[in-house]
Amino acid sequence: xxxxxxxxxxxxxxxxxxxxxxxxxxxxxxxxxxxxxxxxxxxxxxxxxxxxxxxxxxxxxxxxxxxxxxxxxxxxxxxxxxxxxxxxxxxxxxxxxxxxxxxxxxxxxxxxxxxxxxxxxxxxxxxxxxxxxxxxxxxxxxxxxxxxxxxxxxxxxxxxxxxxxxxxxxxxxxxxxxxxxxxxxxxxxxxxxxxxxxxxxxxxxxxxxxxxxxxxxxxxxxxxxxxxxxxxxxxxxxxxxxxxxxxxxxxxxxxxxxxxxxxxxxxxxxxxxxxxxxxx
Numbered sequence: 001x002x003x004x005x006x007x008x009x010x011x012x013x014x015x016x017x018x019x020x021x022x023x024x025x026x027x028x029x030x031x032x033x034x035x036x037x038x039x040x041x042x043x044x045x046x047x048x049x050x051x052x053x054x055x056x057x058x059x060x061x062x063x064x065x066x067x068x069x070x071x072x073x074x075x076x077x078x079x080x081x082x083x084x085x086x087x088x089x090x091x092x093x094x095x096x097x098x099x100x101x102x103x104x105x106x107x108x109x110x111x112x113x114x115x116x117x118x119x120x121x122x123x124x125x126x127x128x129x130x131x132x133x134x135x136x137x138x139x140x141x142x143x144x145x146x147x148x149x150x151x152x153x154x155x156x157x158x159x160x161x162x163x164x165x166x167x168x169x170x171x172x173x174x175x176x177x178x179x180x181x182x183x184x185x186x187x188x189x190x191x192x193x194x195x196x197x198x199x200x201x202x203x204x205x206x207x208x209x210x211x212x213x214x215x216x217x218x219x220x221x222x223x224x225x226x227x228x229x230x231x232x233x234x235x236x237x238x239x240x241x242x243x244x245x246x247x248x249x250x251x252x253x254x255x256x257x258x259x260x261x262x263x264x265x266x267x268x269x270x271x272x273x274x275x276x277x278x279x280x
Contacts, residue, residue: 001013001014001015001093001096001097002262002276002277002278002279003276004207004252004254004262004263004276006200006202006203006205006206006207006252007202007203007204007205008202008203009056009058009200009202010056010057011054011055011056011207011254012054012055012056012097013052013053013054013055013262013278014052014053014054014055014068014089014090014093014094015052015068015086015088015089015090015092015093016050016051016052016053016066016067016068016069016088016089016090016119016256017050017051017052017068017069017070017071017084017086017087017088017089018048018049018050018051018069018084018085018086018259019048019049019051019069019082019083019084019115020042020044020046020047020048020049020082020083020084020085021046021047021049021082021083022045022046022047023035023036023039023041023045023046023047024045024227025226025227025228026047026049026215026216026226026227026228027218027219027224027226027227028224028225028226028227028229028232029227030223030224032045035218035224038217038218039216039218046083047259048259049115049215049216049257049258049259050255050256050257050258050259050278051066051068051069051088051115051116051256051257052068052256053065053066053067053068053090053119053256054066054209054254054256055093055094055097055099058180058181058182058183059180059181061105061106061180062099062103062104062105062106063104063105063106063107063108063179063180063183064104064106064107064108064132064135065107065108065110065198065209065256066107066108066109066110066116066119066211066256067088067090067107067109067116067117067118067119067120067131067132068088068090068118068119069084069087069088069114069115069118069119070087070088070118070119070120070121070122070131071087071088071089071119071122072087072122072123073118073121073122073123073161073162074087074118082115088118088119090119090131091131101131101132101133102132102133102134103134104132104134104135105134105135105136106135106136106138106179106180107120107132107135107136107137107138108138108179108183108185108198109137109138109139109143110139110185110195110196110197110198110209110211110212110256111139111143111191111192111194111195111196111211111212112139112143112144112146112147112158112162112163112192112194113157113158113192113212114157114158114159114162116211116256117147117159117162117163118159118161118162119131120132120137120162120163120165120166121161121162121163121164121165121166128161128164128165129165130165130166130169132169133169135169136169136171137166137169137170137171138170138171138172138173138177138179138185139170139172139194139196140172140173140174140185140187140194140195140196141172141173141174141194142187142189142193142194143172143192143193143194143195143196144170144172144194145194146158146192146193146194147162147163148163153230154192154230173185173187174187175187182200182201182202183198183199183200184198184199184200184201185197185198185199186198186199188213188234188235188238188242189231189234189238190213190225190229190230190231190232190234190235190236190237190238191211191212191213191226191228191229191230191231191235192212192230192231193230193231195211195212195213196211197209197210197211197213197238197242198211205251205252206246206249206250206251206252207251207252207253207254207263208242208245208246208251208252208253208254209253209254209255209256210238210239210242210253211256212226212228212229212256212257213235213238213239213242214239214243214253214255215255215256215257215258216255216257216258216259216260216261217255217258217260217261217264217272220243220266220270222236222239222240222243223236225239243266246266247266247267247268250265251265252264252265252274253265253266258278259278259280260277260278260280261275261276261277261278262276262277262278263275263276264276
């Protein structure tokens with residue numbers, strides 16, 4: 001498992017599974033001759049996208065960012081449509097760190113689309129139960145509202161199977177919240193109306209987890225947004241703000257979906273100057 005240390009904090013990427021989605025959808029109006037130079041695709045025009053949560057410990061708390069694609073949550077048709085070639089092994093990854101699902105205290109959910117939220121619940125026999133029964137789950141109030149009452153477009157990605165068993169664990173916020181010392185969630189909108197990013201500052205170092213505002217390093221260009229984004233102009237505005245701020249502050253940018261990079265630092269010329277690569 002790959003790790004990144006900032007200040008006194010060590011982040012570890014877990015195995016949350018993998019999807020393979022249409023490259024055209026992932027890059028929206030960007031022509032294939034352009035995006036294909038930045039990110040590889042298979043013969044079906046699909047690109048590999050990890051769904052790997054990030055684990056860290058702070059203030060005697062065990063904390064997760066996102067929860068993975070889940071295990072045993074999808075039927076054969078869903079696996080085919082979403083290109084799920086590998087389901088989640090988050091529990092096994094945690095065991096390697098000496099941590100049980102019951103030990104997780106906090107989960108930071110940037111948004112609640114199925115590829116981030118399927119890991120929140122699991123089957124116990126025929127019943128869906130919380131996968132992390134002792135955790136407080138943070139997400140924006142807007143996102144939690146849409147999760148439970150999706151519209152005609154979003155109902156395909158907000159699944160009742162992912163929220164009904166965890167209702168009592170959810171804590172919401174409006175604009176931003178400091179969950180623990182130096183760890184902040186900021187509501188951005190864009191990819192979804194309730195989408196948030198995570199900003200961590202420790203010992204003078206900074207990390208920005210842009211989630212699906214910037215799902216891969218190939219999406220660094222501020223105009224390269226997904227066809228999946230509900231509010232693309234908000235995605236563009238968020239990238240402009242946070243990329244500029246992060247580069248100026250020499251911040252790390254971390255990724256949940258990128259199949260090749262876990263984290264990078266960019267300079268003002270948009271070149272990668274430091275990175276943590278995924279071991280393939």
